[in-house]
Amino acid sequence: MNIKVKISMEGSQAFEPNKDIDSPNRNIAPISSEINENKKLVVGGCQLSELAKKYGTPLYVFDELTLRSACKTYISSLKKHYPGDSLPLYASKANSTLAICAVIASEGFGLDAVSEGELLTALKGGVKGENIVFHGNNKSQDELNFAYKNNVTIVLDNYHDIELLKNIASEKKPAKLMLRFTPGIECHTHEYIRTGHLDSKFGFDPDELKSVLLELKTYNWANLTGLHAHIGSQIFEVQPHIDLAGVMADALKLAQEIGHPIIDLNLGGGLGIKYVQEDNPPSIEKWVEVIAGAVVKACKDRNLDLPRLMCEPGRSLVANSGLTIYEIGSKKVVPGVRTYLSVNGGMSDNPRPITYQSLYSACLVDKPLNTNFEKVTIAGKHCESGDVLLKDFLLPSCESGDFLAVFGTGAYNYSMSSNYNRIPRPATIMVGKGSSELTQRRELPEDLLQLDVLPDRFIPKN
Numbered sequence: 163m164n165i166k167v168k169i170s171m172e173g174s175q176a177f178e179p180n181k182d183i184d185s186p187n188r189n190i191a192p193i194s195s196e197i198n199e200n201k202k203l204v205v206g207g208c209q210l211s212e213l214a215k216k217y218g219t220p221l222y223v224f225d226e227l228t229l230r231s232a233c234k235t236y237i238s239s240l241k242k243h244y245p246g247d248s249l250p251l252y253a254s255k256a257n258s259t260l261a262i263c264a265v266i267a268s269e270g271f272g273l274d275a276v277s278e279g280e281l282l283t284a285l286k287g288g289v290k291g292e293n294i295v296f297h298g299n300n301k302s303q304d305e306l307n308f309a310y311k312n313n314v315t316i317v318l319d320n321y322h323d324i325e326l327l328k329n330i331a332s333e334k335k336p337a338k339l340m341l342r343f344t345p346g347i348e349c350h351t352h353e354y355i356r357t358g359h360l361d362s363k364f365g366f367d368p369d370e371l372k373s374v375l376l377e378l379k380t381y382n383w384a385n386l387t388g389l390h391a392h393i394g395s396q397i398f399e400v401q402p403h404i405d406l407a408g409v410m411a412d413a414l415k416l417a418q419e420i421g422h423p424i425i426d427l428n429l430g431g432g433l434g435i436k437y438v439q440e441d442n443p444p445s446i447e448k449w450v451e452v453i454a455g456a457v458v459k460a461c462k463d464r465n466l467d468l469p470r471l472m473c474e475p476g477r478s479l480v481a482n483s484g485l486t487i488y489e490i491g492s493k494k495v496v497p498g499v500r501t502y503l504s505v506n507g508g509m510s511d512n513p514r515p516i517t518y519q520s521l522y523s524a525c526l527v528d529k530p531l532n533t534n535f536e537k538v539t540i541a542g543k544h545c546e547s548g549d550v551l552l553k554d555f556l557l558p559s560c561e562s563g564d565f566l567a568v569f570g571t572g573a574y575n576y577s578m579s580s581n582y583n584r585i586p587r588p589a590t591i592m593v594g595k596g597s598s599e600l601t602q603r604r605e606l607p608e609d610l611l612q613l614d615v616l617p618d619r620f621i622p623k624n
């Protein structure tokens with residue numbers, strides 16, 4: 163099947179075939195996207211406008227095929243390019259729900275979590291405790307107790323973690339630990355820096371590494387099995403991860419000399435995705451090939467046995483599986499300046515544009531092929547002037563009631579959503595093979611009142 167999706171964007175309105183089915187992060191739309199005989203947009207075999215009518219809008223739509231394809235590519239690329247053991251972990255902060263945890267677990271992924279809520283979601287979603295790592299720069303005693311009880315690997319981020327673990331771990335049941343340090347490499351999409359000290363709240367400073375490794379050696383309750391570093395997100399370059407492999411192999415050598423039986427090397431996440439036409443991230447396989455090759459070489463150069471290789475993709479695993487359908491409502495033309503089209507969601511379901519000035523691509527779900535473009539700004543419905551999802555964007559002319567799909571919203575949308583203006587969160591559905599299933603029901607205004615408590619003395623008399 164020749165899959166074609168019209169992605170309209172400023173400066174570029176060509177047909178965009180989904181050219182890399184194995185690497186969803188290189189396609190704006192889900193890989194199952196197609197235009198049906200009525201010239202309407204279909205994902206997972208479901209016409210999006212019908213889903214919008216059935217489930218209401220805004221609606222988060224998840225394409226199961228795209229998600230599974232990304233998982234399979236990570237797993238098969240690790241097998242192909244890394245001669246040792248490997249375990250990819252899903253960075254669940256990107257989108258933590260039972261259904262996604264269940265899918266990634268069934269594909270052979272482990273998971274990383276940063277709170278008791280994410281841990282609980284993963285465990286209930288079927289991820290085994292021994293395949294979960296628990297991050298965080300300020301874990302609470304309760305969170306650590308929960309992780310320890312469920313045999314989760316705890317990523318030591320600082321001395322506070324060590325102090326709290328002394329209260330629970332014992333020689334009889336040692337805590338399984340990884341150590342996170344700041345490798346002196348930090349990335350932002352197109353540039354990266356290398357320094358001795360990073361101004362970061364996460365992990366041990368490289369200067370502390372030796373002393374903390376020596377200290378851990380003296381604790382019979384501590385079982386240090388891995389090292390971890392994460393250098394950034396939405397990264398399009400591969401060189402930073404090559405450098406990272408060298409820094410981590412040095413740390414591995416040091417830890418083994420001190421006597422820690424380290425078996426896991428976790429290089430974090432960070433692979434970028436295509437949000438707009440100009441974005442050109444490496445493929446999943448290329449990224450895995452590079453980090454695997456770099457770890458193999460770094461270990462060989464230092465005469466080290468190959469560790470189990472871990473990585474923690476978040477965005478590149480889930481972002482392009484997801485899209486959000488909105489209904490277009492009001493229109494405001496500011497003559498000579500801008501035309502605003504408002505949708506029935508915005509910064510509460512997608513805070514990335516207002517937070518990071520992130521760019522997105524979109525199309526009209528029932529007019530994906532129309533070319534009578536108008537320049538519009540898609541605004542949300544919240545009481546913030548900055549609540550804009552797409553600015554100065556070319557969209558075929560449309561009217562109130564039309565449905566708009568915004569692509570690439572599978573990561574860091576639901577997970578960063580809020581109830582700002584007491585707007586309920588959208589429902590989420592999973593689509594595939596022509597059918598759709600609810601995976602998260604829509605929040606209702608009454609849900610928002612459920613945690614409010616009105617003290618008796620405030621209740622109006624009579």
Ligand SMILES: *Cc1c(COP(=O)(O)O)cnc(C)c1O
Nearest residue numbers: 253392395431432474475476477
């Ligand atoms: C955010 C994060 C990830 C995932 O990053 P992506 O860019 O979404 O792949 C992985 N590991 C850690 C520790 C993180 O903080």
